Amino acid sequence: MxxxxxxAARVRLACFDVDGTLTDGRLGFDTAGRxxxxxxxxxxxxxxxxxxxGIKVAFVTARTSTVVEQRAAELRVTEVHTAVPDKLARVQDIAARLGLSMDQVAFMGDDLPDLRVMAHVGLSAAPGDAHPWVAGRVxxxxxxxxxxxxxxxxxxxLLQAQGHVExxxxxxxxxxGARAGGTA
Structure with missing residues (x-):
């Protein structure tokens, strides 16, 4: 540990897969296909x-999804990448643009499309219900x-490792009205 x-203390960019990581992985569609x-x-x-x-957040998903774009906008996540065929290349591009090494990048994912990028970041993570082939490699x-x-x-x-929680x-x-280190 x-x-x-x-x-975790080195992470400056935290990337997240969406389906199965930020969601439970189920896809719902109404009769209009939304x-x-x-x-x-x-x-x-x-x-x-x-x-x-100060940790940059990115969503990196293989699916095209306006729902993901809407959720990112609500959270003010500006690095939103949908319909990504090569997650590793995209994460490397983001890191390079931000002037970060891959050692400063974390990626959380749950299934096989995430494995390649997870093998190249400084910290890989998975939800508790990730596919076993992924869960054993993070x-x-x-x-x-x-x-x-x-x-x-x-x-x-990440916040605990970087000393922000207390x-x-x-x-x-x-x-x-109270100031840090003082009284009101």
Whole structure:
């Protein structure tokens, strides 16, 4: 686990597959063919916290999905990449554009299309219900299922490893109007 914490402390870009990672993997379609997905609010909060503490967030999915684009917009995630045939190439492009080495990149995914990119990042992660062929090849695995808080657990790991949790919690419980390090 010490190696995972050291890797998590280096992360400056956290990339997430969507279906099966940020969602439970089920795809819903209405009679007009419009897609629906369910996202967990805890995962969304974790992604917002990563951004707050300077960790760039990216969605990288092989599927075309306006639902994913809408969710990303709600969370102010600007790196939204849908219909991606080569996730590794896309993540390498994002990292290069941001001036990051792949050692500073994390990727969370759940199935075979994610394996190649996961083998090339500094920290790979999977939800608790990831396909066994993937789950056995990652650095870290969540106790939660995809779409049910797995991404939040991963975000919390990154925040903890980078020393942000205690300050965040102190700020949240501080009385309104109180300054950090002082009294109101």
């Amino acid at each position: 010490d190696e995972v914490i050291r890797a 897609e629906s997905k369910s996202f967990h609010v805890h995962d969304g909060q974790g992604l917002v916290l990563l951004r707050r503490f 650095h870290w695995r969540s106790g939660a299922r995809g779409g049910a808080g797995a991404a939040r657990e991963f975000c919390d790991l 300050g965040l919690l102190a700020d949240l419980v501080r009385p309104a």
